[in-house]
Amino acid sequence: MNWRVNRLFRVIRAGLLVVAACAASSCGASPITSGRIEAALAPTFAHLVEVQVDWLGLPAMTAADFAVTASCRKLAGGAGSGEWGCTLVWKGPQRQTLTDSYDLFVSADGCYTATVATENLGGPLLKAKNGREVRNLLYAFEGCFDTT
Amino acid sequence: MTLRGIHAVFRVECIKLAAQAKTRLALAACVAGPFAFAAVIRLQSSLPEDTLFGRSVQQSGFALPLVVLGFAALWALPVLTSIVGGDLFSAEDRYGTWSTVLTRSRSRSETFAGKTLTALGFSVLAIAVLGVSSIAAGALVVGTQPLVGLSGVLLAAPDALRRVALAWTTALAPAAAFTGLAVLVSIVTRSSVAGIALPVGLALVMQLFALVDGPEPLRRLLMTSAFGSWHGLLAEPRYYAPLVHGIAVSAVYFVVCIASAYWVMQRRDIGR
Numbered sequence: 407m408n409w410r411v412n413r414l415f416r417v418i419r420a421g422l423l424v425v426a427a428c429a430a431s432s433c434g435a436s437p438i439t440s441g442r443i444e445a446a447l448a449p450t451f452a453h454l455v456e457v458q459v460d461w462l463g464l465p466a467m468t469a470a471d472f473a474v475t476a477s478c479r480k481l482a483g484g485a486g487s488g489e490w491g492c493t494l495v496w497k498g499p500q501r502q503t504l505t506d507s508y509d510l511f512v513s514a515d516g517c518y519t520a521t522v523a524t525e526n527l528g529g530p531l532l533k534a535k536n537g538r539e540v541r542n543l544l545y546a547f548e549g550c551f552d553t554t
Numbered sequence: 555m556t557l558r559g560i561h562a563v564f565r566v567e568c569i570k571l572a573a574q575a576k577t578r579l580a581l582a583a584c585v586a587g588p589f590a591f592a593a594v595i596r597l598q599s600s601l602p603e604d605t606l607f608g609r610s611v612q613q614s615g616f617a618l619p620l621v622v623l624g625f626a627a628l629w630a631l632p633v634l635t636s637i638v639g640g641d642l643f644s645a646e647d648r649y650g651t652w653s654t655v656l657t658r659s660r661s662r663s664e665t666f667a668g669k670t671l672t673a674l675g676f677s678v679l680a681i682a683v684l685g686v687s688s689i690a691a692g693a694l695v696v697g698t699q700p701l702v703g704l705s706g707v708l709l710a711a712p713d714a715l716r717r718v719a720l721a722w723t724t725a726l727a728p729a730a731a732f733t734g735l736a737v738l739v740s741i742v743t744r745s746s747v748a749g750i751a752l753p754v755g756l757a758l759v760m761q762l763f764a765l766v767d768g769p770e771p772l773r774r775l776l777m778t779s780a781f782g783s784w785h786g787l788l789a790e791p792r793y794y795a796p797l798v799h800g801i802a803v804s805a806v807y808f809v810v811c812i813a814s815a816y817w818v819m820q821r822r823d824i825g826r
Contacts, residue, residue: 414742414752422759437770446705453706453790460708486767514767515782516796517606517704541613543702548606550704550785553770554795 436486437553438512440478443490446551447508447520448476451494454543461543463535464499472496478510487514491523516553521546555663563660563668564675571638571676580637584680588622588688592695606704606785616701616714618692619685620788623722626684627781632757633750634680635729639673639736640749643819647744652824666819670737670812677733678726685722689715705790721784724797727804728780732757734811735777741815741822774799777807 452469459467478492490510498504507523522545532542571577595601595611595618602608605624610617626634646652656662701714709717732753740749760778773779780800786793 414739418756422763435769436767438767450704450706453708454702457702457706457708487765488767514764514773515779515785517782517785519603541609543706546603546609547702547706548609548704549706550606550789552786552789552793552795554774554793554799 436514438487438514438516439485440480440490442516442551442553443478443492443510443512443518444476446518446549447478447492447510448474448494450547450549451476451496451544454547455496458532458540458543459499461534461540462532467499472498487512490518492520514553515550517548517550519546519548555661555667559660559664560667560671563665564671567642567669567672568675571672576637577676580634580680581683584634584684585687588618588684588691589695591622591688592618592691596695607701610702612696614699614701614714615692615694615696616689616698616709616711616718618696619688619718620721620784622684622688623725623784627725627778628761629754629757630684631681631725631729631781632732632754634684635677635732636736636750636753638676639733640740640753641746642669642673642740643737644740644744644746644749648746656824662820663816666816670815673733673737674730677729681722681725681729685719685725689718689722703790704785704788707790709788717787721787724784724787724800725781727801728777731777731780731804731807731811734808734815738811738815738818741818775803777804780804 449469452472452474455472455474456467456469459465474494474496476492476494478490480486481489481491488511490512492508492510494506494508496504496506504526505524506527508520509523510518510520512518527544528542530542530545531539534540601611602621602625605621607617607620607624611621646655655665660668698711698715700711701709701718703709703714703717735756736749736753739752740746743749743752757778760776764773764776764779774796779796780803783796783800786796
Protein backbone atom coordinates (compact mmCIF):
# COMPACT_ATOMS: atom_id res chain seq x y z
CA MET A 407 0.00 0.00 0.00
CA ASN A 408 2.88 2.33 0.82
CA TRP A 409 4.26 2.63 -2.69
CA ARG A 410 0.77 3.42 -3.95
CA VAL A 411 0.41 6.27 -1.48
CA ASN A 412 3.87 7.50 -2.43
CA ARG A 413 3.03 7.41 -6.12
CA LEU A 414 -0.19 9.30 -5.51
CA PHE A 415 1.66 11.92 -3.48
CA ARG A 416 4.26 12.28 -6.24
CA VAL A 417 1.55 12.93 -8.84
CA ILE A 418 -0.16 15.47 -6.59
CA ARG A 419 3.13 17.18 -5.77
CA ALA A 420 4.05 17.43 -9.44
CA GLY A 421 0.66 18.97 -10.21
CA LEU A 422 1.00 21.49 -7.43
CA LEU A 423 4.52 22.42 -8.58
CA VAL A 424 3.25 23.15 -12.09
CA VAL A 425 0.50 25.33 -10.65
CA ALA A 426 2.92 27.12 -8.34
CA ALA A 427 5.47 27.72 -11.11
CA CYS A 428 2.77 29.10 -13.37
CA ALA A 429 1.38 31.33 -10.63
CA ALA A 430 4.84 32.63 -9.68
CA SER A 431 5.81 33.47 -13.25
CA SER A 432 2.28 34.83 -13.87
CA CYS A 433 1.79 33.02 -17.18
CA GLY A 434 -1.28 35.13 -17.92
CA ALA A 435 -2.60 38.51 -16.89
CA SER A 436 -4.88 38.89 -13.90
CA PRO A 437 -8.54 39.38 -14.76
CA ILE A 438 -8.95 41.74 -11.79
CA THR A 439 -8.65 45.02 -13.70
CA SER A 440 -9.75 48.57 -12.93
CA GLY A 441 -12.19 48.40 -15.86
CA ARG A 442 -13.98 45.35 -14.48
CA ILE A 443 -14.09 46.73 -10.94
CA GLU A 444 -15.41 50.12 -12.07
CA ALA A 445 -18.04 48.49 -14.26
CA ALA A 446 -19.24 46.43 -11.27
CA LEU A 447 -18.93 49.02 -8.51
CA ALA A 448 -20.76 51.96 -10.10
CA PRO A 449 -24.08 50.21 -10.85
CA THR A 450 -23.93 48.30 -7.53
CA PHE A 451 -23.53 51.57 -5.65
CA ALA A 452 -26.38 53.14 -7.62
CA HIS A 453 -28.69 50.19 -6.88
CA LEU A 454 -27.78 50.34 -3.19
CA VAL A 455 -28.54 54.09 -3.01
CA GLU A 456 -31.92 53.33 -4.58
CA VAL A 457 -32.67 50.69 -1.91
CA GLN A 458 -31.29 52.93 0.85
CA VAL A 459 -33.48 55.89 -0.20
CA ASP A 460 -36.48 53.56 -0.05
CA TRP A 461 -35.52 52.16 3.37
CA LEU A 462 -35.10 55.69 4.75
CA GLY A 463 -38.59 56.61 3.59
CA LEU A 464 -37.39 59.32 1.21
CA PRO A 465 -39.09 60.02 -2.17
CA ALA A 466 -38.32 57.15 -4.54
CA MET A 467 -35.56 57.52 -7.12
CA THR A 468 -34.14 55.06 -9.63
CA ALA A 469 -30.53 53.93 -9.85
CA ALA A 470 -30.02 55.81 -13.13
CA ASP A 471 -30.92 59.11 -11.40
CA PHE A 472 -27.70 59.00 -9.42
CA ALA A 473 -25.45 58.94 -12.52
CA VAL A 474 -22.62 57.17 -10.72
CA THR A 475 -19.16 56.99 -12.23
CA ALA A 476 -16.31 55.11 -10.58
CA SER A 477 -12.57 55.29 -10.95
CA CYS A 478 -10.44 52.69 -9.24
CA ARG A 479 -6.76 51.96 -8.86
CA LYS A 480 -4.85 49.29 -7.05
CA LEU A 481 -2.95 50.67 -4.08
CA ALA A 482 0.15 48.67 -4.96
CA GLY A 483 -0.23 49.60 -8.66
CA GLY A 484 -1.08 47.37 -11.61
CA ALA A 485 -3.92 44.85 -11.60
CA GLY A 486 -4.87 41.83 -9.54
CA SER A 487 -6.52 40.90 -6.28
CA GLY A 488 -5.79 42.87 -3.13
CA GLU A 489 -6.49 46.37 -1.86
CA TRP A 490 -7.98 48.87 -4.24
CA GLY A 491 -9.12 52.46 -3.78
CA CYS A 492 -12.14 53.80 -5.65
CA THR A 493 -13.61 57.26 -6.03
CA LEU A 494 -17.28 57.56 -6.89
CA VAL A 495 -18.73 60.74 -8.37
CA TRP A 496 -22.51 60.83 -8.32
CA LYS A 497 -25.58 63.06 -8.17
CA GLY A 498 -27.33 63.25 -4.78
CA PRO A 499 -31.09 63.49 -4.22
CA GLN A 500 -30.94 67.30 -4.58
CA ARG A 501 -29.00 66.96 -7.86
CA GLN A 502 -25.79 68.09 -6.12
CA THR A 503 -22.54 66.45 -7.22
CA LEU A 504 -21.06 64.22 -4.53
CA THR A 505 -17.70 62.53 -4.28
CA ASP A 506 -17.09 59.50 -2.08
CA SER A 507 -14.14 57.21 -1.65
CA TYR A 508 -14.18 53.51 -0.91
CA ASP A 509 -11.52 51.07 0.19
CA LEU A 510 -11.99 47.79 -1.61
CA PHE A 511 -10.63 44.37 -0.95
CA VAL A 512 -10.94 42.36 -4.14
CA SER A 513 -10.35 38.61 -4.05
CA ALA A 514 -9.17 36.49 -6.95
CA ASP A 515 -12.64 35.05 -7.58
CA GLY A 516 -13.99 38.49 -8.51
CA CYS A 517 -15.79 39.29 -5.27
CA TYR A 518 -15.06 42.45 -3.36
CA THR A 519 -15.86 44.14 -0.08
CA ALA A 520 -16.16 47.93 -0.21
CA THR A 521 -15.89 50.06 2.93
CA VAL A 522 -16.56 53.76 2.82
CA ALA A 523 -13.45 55.89 3.41
CA THR A 524 -15.12 59.31 3.54
CA GLU A 525 -17.38 60.62 6.29
CA ASN A 526 -20.41 62.04 4.48
CA LEU A 527 -22.36 58.80 4.02
CA GLY A 528 -22.94 58.21 7.75
CA GLY A 529 -22.14 55.38 10.14
CA PRO A 530 -23.19 51.72 10.03
CA LEU A 531 -26.77 52.55 11.10
CA LEU A 532 -29.09 55.32 9.92
CA LYS A 533 -32.37 56.64 11.27
CA ALA A 534 -35.29 56.34 8.85
CA LYS A 535 -37.99 59.02 8.52
CA ASN A 536 -40.30 56.99 10.75
CA GLY A 537 -37.65 56.83 13.50
CA ARG A 538 -36.65 53.21 12.88
CA GLU A 539 -32.96 52.33 12.66
CA VAL A 540 -31.91 50.76 9.36
CA ARG A 541 -28.59 49.35 8.24
CA ASN A 542 -26.55 51.79 6.18
CA LEU A 543 -26.04 49.78 2.99
CA LEU A 544 -23.48 52.29 1.75
CA TYR A 545 -21.27 52.00 4.83
CA ALA A 546 -19.91 48.63 3.75
CA PHE A 547 -21.13 46.36 0.99
CA GLU A 548 -19.98 43.52 -1.20
CA GLY A 549 -20.41 42.38 -4.75
CA CYS A 550 -19.03 40.07 -7.41
CA PHE A 551 -18.20 40.41 -11.08
CA ASP A 552 -17.39 38.02 -13.89
CA THR A 553 -13.67 37.34 -14.23
CA THR A 554 -13.89 35.23 -17.41
CA MET B 555 -22.76 -5.74 -16.35
CA THR B 556 -26.54 -5.49 -16.02
CA LEU B 557 -28.74 -2.77 -14.57
CA ARG B 558 -30.33 -5.34 -12.26
CA GLY B 559 -26.91 -6.28 -10.94
CA ILE B 560 -25.95 -2.66 -10.29
CA HIS B 561 -29.27 -2.07 -8.60
CA ALA B 562 -28.75 -5.07 -6.34
CA VAL B 563 -25.32 -3.80 -5.24
CA PHE B 564 -26.74 -0.29 -4.79
CA ARG B 565 -29.55 -1.59 -2.58
CA VAL B 566 -27.25 -3.61 -0.37
CA GLU B 567 -24.84 -0.67 0.00
CA CYS B 568 -27.71 1.65 0.92
CA ILE B 569 -28.91 -0.77 3.60
CA LYS B 570 -25.35 -0.97 4.96
CA LEU B 571 -25.02 2.82 4.97
CA ALA B 572 -28.38 3.36 6.65
CA ALA B 573 -27.27 1.11 9.50
CA GLN B 574 -24.06 3.08 10.13
CA ALA B 575 -23.87 5.65 12.92
CA LYS B 576 -21.44 7.68 10.78
CA THR B 577 -23.92 8.41 7.99
CA ARG B 578 -26.78 9.10 10.40
CA LEU B 579 -24.59 11.48 12.40
CA ALA B 580 -23.49 13.30 9.24
CA LEU B 581 -27.08 13.74 8.04
CA ALA B 582 -28.22 14.82 11.52
CA ALA B 583 -25.43 17.44 11.52
CA CYS B 584 -26.64 18.64 8.08
CA VAL B 585 -30.12 19.15 9.53
CA ALA B 586 -29.13 20.66 12.88
CA GLY B 587 -26.06 22.71 11.85
CA PRO B 588 -27.86 25.53 10.00
CA PHE B 589 -30.43 25.93 12.79
CA ALA B 590 -27.67 26.14 15.40
CA PHE B 591 -25.90 28.73 13.24
CA ALA B 592 -29.13 30.71 12.82
CA ALA B 593 -29.73 30.64 16.57
CA VAL B 594 -26.21 31.93 17.25
CA ILE B 595 -26.72 34.71 14.69
CA ARG B 596 -29.95 35.72 16.42
CA LEU B 597 -28.40 35.74 19.88
CA GLN B 598 -25.20 37.68 19.24
CA SER B 599 -24.56 41.03 17.63
CA SER B 600 -21.35 40.36 15.67
CA LEU B 601 -21.79 39.24 12.07
CA PRO B 602 -19.74 36.89 9.85
CA GLU B 603 -18.64 39.91 7.81
CA ASP B 604 -15.78 38.19 6.03
CA THR B 605 -18.17 35.85 4.18
CA LEU B 606 -20.38 36.96 1.30
CA PHE B 607 -23.86 37.90 2.61
CA GLY B 608 -22.53 37.79 6.18
CA ARG B 609 -23.57 41.43 6.65
CA SER B 610 -27.16 40.67 5.63
CA VAL B 611 -27.88 37.65 7.83
CA GLN B 612 -30.00 39.64 10.25
CA GLN B 613 -31.93 41.53 7.55
CA SER B 614 -32.97 38.64 5.34
CA GLY B 615 -33.41 34.93 5.95
CA PHE B 616 -32.19 34.24 2.41
CA ALA B 617 -28.68 35.43 3.30
CA LEU B 618 -28.23 32.59 5.79
CA PRO B 619 -28.22 29.67 3.30
CA LEU B 620 -25.70 31.56 1.17
CA VAL B 621 -23.40 32.15 4.16
CA VAL B 622 -23.71 28.44 5.01
CA LEU B 623 -22.92 27.57 1.38
CA GLY B 624 -19.84 29.81 1.49
CA PHE B 625 -18.64 28.26 4.75
CA ALA B 626 -19.49 24.70 3.73
CA ALA B 627 -17.48 24.95 0.52
CA LEU B 628 -14.30 25.41 2.57
CA TRP B 629 -14.28 21.96 4.12
CA ALA B 630 -17.76 20.70 5.03
CA LEU B 631 -18.72 19.78 1.45
CA PRO B 632 -15.41 17.95 0.74
CA VAL B 633 -15.86 16.10 4.07
CA LEU B 634 -19.51 15.22 3.37
CA THR B 635 -18.67 13.91 -0.09
CA SER B 636 -15.72 11.80 1.05
CA ILE B 637 -16.95 10.21 4.28
CA VAL B 638 -18.89 7.71 2.19
CA GLY B 639 -17.01 7.82 -1.12
CA GLY B 640 -13.64 7.52 0.60
CA ASP B 641 -14.68 4.55 2.69
CA LEU B 642 -17.03 2.45 0.56
CA PHE B 643 -14.27 0.50 -1.21
CA SER B 644 -11.52 0.56 1.40
CA ALA B 645 -13.92 -0.73 4.06
CA GLU B 646 -13.86 -4.06 2.19
CA ASP B 647 -10.06 -4.03 2.51
CA ARG B 648 -10.27 -3.12 6.18
CA TYR B 649 -12.64 -5.97 6.96
CA GLY B 650 -11.00 -8.29 4.46
CA THR B 651 -14.33 -8.92 2.75
CA TRP B 652 -13.39 -8.42 -0.92
CA SER B 653 -13.19 -12.16 -1.58
CA THR B 654 -16.67 -12.73 -0.15
CA VAL B 655 -18.14 -9.80 -2.09
CA LEU B 656 -16.62 -10.78 -5.42
CA THR B 657 -17.45 -14.49 -5.21
CA ARG B 658 -21.15 -13.61 -5.20
CA SER B 659 -23.16 -13.53 -8.41
CA ARG B 660 -22.35 -9.84 -9.03
CA SER B 661 -19.41 -9.01 -11.26
CA ARG B 662 -16.59 -6.65 -10.40
CA SER B 663 -17.98 -3.95 -12.71
CA GLU B 664 -21.40 -4.23 -11.15
CA THR B 665 -19.91 -3.93 -7.67
CA PHE B 666 -17.89 -0.92 -8.78
CA ALA B 667 -20.87 0.80 -10.43
CA GLY B 668 -23.20 0.06 -7.53
CA LYS B 669 -20.76 1.35 -4.91
CA THR B 670 -19.92 4.47 -6.94
CA LEU B 671 -23.62 5.21 -7.39
CA THR B 672 -24.12 4.82 -3.65
CA ALA B 673 -21.29 7.28 -2.95
CA LEU B 674 -22.76 9.78 -5.43
CA GLY B 675 -26.22 9.26 -3.98
CA PHE B 676 -25.01 10.03 -0.48
CA SER B 677 -23.21 13.20 -1.64
CA VAL B 678 -26.35 14.43 -3.37
CA LEU B 679 -28.50 13.55 -0.37
CA ALA B 680 -26.17 15.28 2.11
CA ILE B 681 -26.04 18.48 0.04
CA ALA B 682 -29.81 18.44 -0.49
CA VAL B 683 -30.40 18.00 3.25
CA LEU B 684 -27.90 20.74 4.18
CA GLY B 685 -29.31 23.11 1.54
CA VAL B 686 -32.97 22.57 2.44
CA SER B 687 -32.17 22.79 6.15
CA SER B 688 -30.28 26.08 5.79
CA ILE B 689 -33.00 27.61 3.63
CA ALA B 690 -35.57 26.51 6.23
CA ALA B 691 -33.41 27.80 9.10
CA GLY B 692 -33.08 31.20 7.39
CA ALA B 693 -36.78 31.46 6.62
CA LEU B 694 -37.98 30.27 10.04
CA VAL B 695 -35.43 31.93 12.33
CA VAL B 696 -34.76 35.19 10.46
CA GLY B 697 -37.68 35.54 8.04
CA THR B 698 -38.38 35.92 4.33
CA GLN B 699 -37.48 39.57 3.83
CA PRO B 700 -36.18 40.65 0.40
CA LEU B 701 -32.44 40.09 -0.10
CA VAL B 702 -29.90 42.62 -1.35
CA GLY B 703 -28.02 40.76 -4.11
CA LEU B 704 -24.42 41.02 -5.24
CA SER B 705 -25.16 43.99 -7.52
CA GLY B 706 -27.08 45.94 -4.90
CA VAL B 707 -30.46 45.01 -6.38
CA LEU B 708 -33.23 44.13 -3.93
CA LEU B 709 -34.54 40.63 -4.72
CA ALA B 710 -38.13 39.90 -3.71
CA ALA B 711 -38.71 36.75 -1.64
CA PRO B 712 -39.80 34.33 -4.43
CA ASP B 713 -36.94 35.48 -6.69
CA ALA B 714 -34.43 35.26 -3.83
CA LEU B 715 -35.64 31.75 -2.92
CA ARG B 716 -35.29 30.59 -6.53
CA ARG B 717 -31.76 31.96 -6.81
CA VAL B 718 -30.67 30.54 -3.44
CA ALA B 719 -32.01 27.10 -4.36
CA LEU B 720 -30.17 27.29 -7.70
CA ALA B 721 -26.99 28.38 -5.93
CA TRP B 722 -27.15 25.28 -3.75
CA THR B 723 -27.78 23.13 -6.83
CA THR B 724 -24.50 24.37 -8.37
CA ALA B 725 -22.60 22.71 -5.50
CA LEU B 726 -23.59 19.30 -6.88
CA ALA B 727 -21.08 19.37 -9.76
CA PRO B 728 -17.91 19.93 -7.68
CA ALA B 729 -19.36 17.59 -5.03
CA ALA B 730 -19.58 14.82 -7.65
CA ALA B 731 -15.97 15.54 -8.62
CA PHE B 732 -14.87 15.25 -4.99
CA THR B 733 -16.83 12.01 -4.62
CA GLY B 734 -14.98 10.65 -7.67
CA LEU B 735 -11.66 11.69 -6.15
CA ALA B 736 -12.55 10.04 -2.83
CA VAL B 737 -13.51 6.82 -4.62
CA LEU B 738 -10.23 6.85 -6.55
CA VAL B 739 -8.09 7.48 -3.45
CA SER B 740 -10.02 4.88 -1.49
CA ILE B 741 -9.45 2.23 -4.18
CA VAL B 742 -5.79 3.08 -4.85
CA THR B 743 -4.65 3.37 -1.23
CA ARG B 744 -7.09 0.78 0.21
CA SER B 745 -7.23 3.08 3.22
CA SER B 746 -10.29 4.91 4.51
CA VAL B 747 -8.15 7.42 6.34
CA ALA B 748 -6.50 8.42 3.07
CA GLY B 749 -9.86 8.23 1.26
CA ILE B 750 -11.29 10.89 3.53
CA ALA B 751 -8.24 12.94 4.51
CA LEU B 752 -6.67 13.30 1.06
CA PRO B 753 -9.68 14.86 -0.74
CA VAL B 754 -10.29 17.19 2.21
CA GLY B 755 -6.62 18.15 2.38
CA LEU B 756 -6.52 18.69 -1.39
CA ALA B 757 -9.59 20.91 -1.13
CA LEU B 758 -7.83 23.08 1.45
CA VAL B 759 -4.65 23.27 -0.65
CA MET B 760 -6.62 24.21 -3.78
CA GLN B 761 -8.37 26.96 -1.89
CA LEU B 762 -5.05 28.35 -0.70
CA PHE B 763 -3.91 28.38 -4.33
CA ALA B 764 -7.11 30.17 -5.31
CA LEU B 765 -6.15 32.99 -2.95
CA VAL B 766 -2.88 33.50 -4.79
CA ASP B 767 -3.32 35.99 -7.57
CA GLY B 768 -2.50 33.59 -10.36
CA PRO B 769 -3.62 33.48 -13.96
CA GLU B 770 -7.36 33.08 -14.33
CA PRO B 771 -7.39 29.91 -16.52
CA LEU B 772 -5.33 28.11 -13.87
CA ARG B 773 -7.62 29.20 -11.04
CA ARG B 774 -10.59 27.90 -12.98
CA LEU B 775 -8.95 24.48 -13.29
CA LEU B 776 -9.05 24.01 -9.53
CA MET B 777 -11.77 21.67 -8.34
CA THR B 778 -12.81 24.09 -5.61
CA SER B 779 -13.39 27.10 -7.91
CA ALA B 780 -16.70 25.58 -8.95
CA PHE B 781 -17.95 25.91 -5.37
CA GLY B 782 -17.95 29.70 -5.92
CA SER B 783 -19.59 29.59 -9.32
CA TRP B 784 -22.98 30.54 -7.85
CA HIS B 785 -21.92 34.18 -7.34
CA GLY B 786 -23.08 35.06 -10.84
CA LEU B 787 -26.61 33.87 -10.03
CA LEU B 788 -26.97 36.54 -7.35
CA ALA B 789 -25.68 39.38 -9.56
CA GLU B 790 -27.68 41.60 -11.87
CA PRO B 791 -27.38 41.00 -14.80
CA ARG B 792 -26.62 37.38 -13.98
CA TYR B 793 -23.47 35.85 -15.42
CA TYR B 794 -23.10 32.16 -16.10
CA ALA B 795 -19.58 31.72 -17.48
CA PRO B 796 -18.01 30.59 -14.16
CA LEU B 797 -20.91 28.17 -13.73
CA VAL B 798 -20.38 26.61 -17.16
CA HIS B 799 -16.61 26.38 -16.54
CA GLY B 800 -17.22 24.88 -13.11
CA ILE B 801 -19.50 22.17 -14.46
CA ALA B 802 -17.09 21.35 -17.29
CA VAL B 803 -14.05 21.19 -14.98
CA SER B 804 -15.95 19.09 -12.42
CA ALA B 805 -17.09 16.71 -15.17
CA VAL B 806 -13.50 16.22 -16.35
CA TYR B 807 -12.27 15.54 -12.79
CA PHE B 808 -15.15 13.14 -12.21
CA VAL B 809 -14.64 11.19 -15.43
CA VAL B 810 -10.86 10.98 -14.99
CA CYS B 811 -11.13 9.89 -11.35
CA ILE B 812 -13.87 7.32 -11.94
CA ALA B 813 -12.20 5.92 -15.06
CA SER B 814 -8.86 5.52 -13.27
CA ALA B 815 -10.58 4.02 -10.24
CA TYR B 816 -12.36 1.51 -12.50
CA TRP B 817 -9.11 0.67 -14.26
CA VAL B 818 -7.30 0.04 -10.95
CA MET B 819 -10.20 -1.97 -9.58
CA GLN B 820 -10.42 -4.18 -12.68
CA ARG B 821 -6.70 -4.99 -12.56
CA ARG B 822 -6.52 -5.54 -8.83
CA ASP B 823 -5.34 -8.86 -7.54
CA ILE B 824 -7.85 -9.74 -4.84
CA GLY B 825 -7.65 -12.60 -2.40
CA ARG B 826 -4.85 -13.41 -0.08
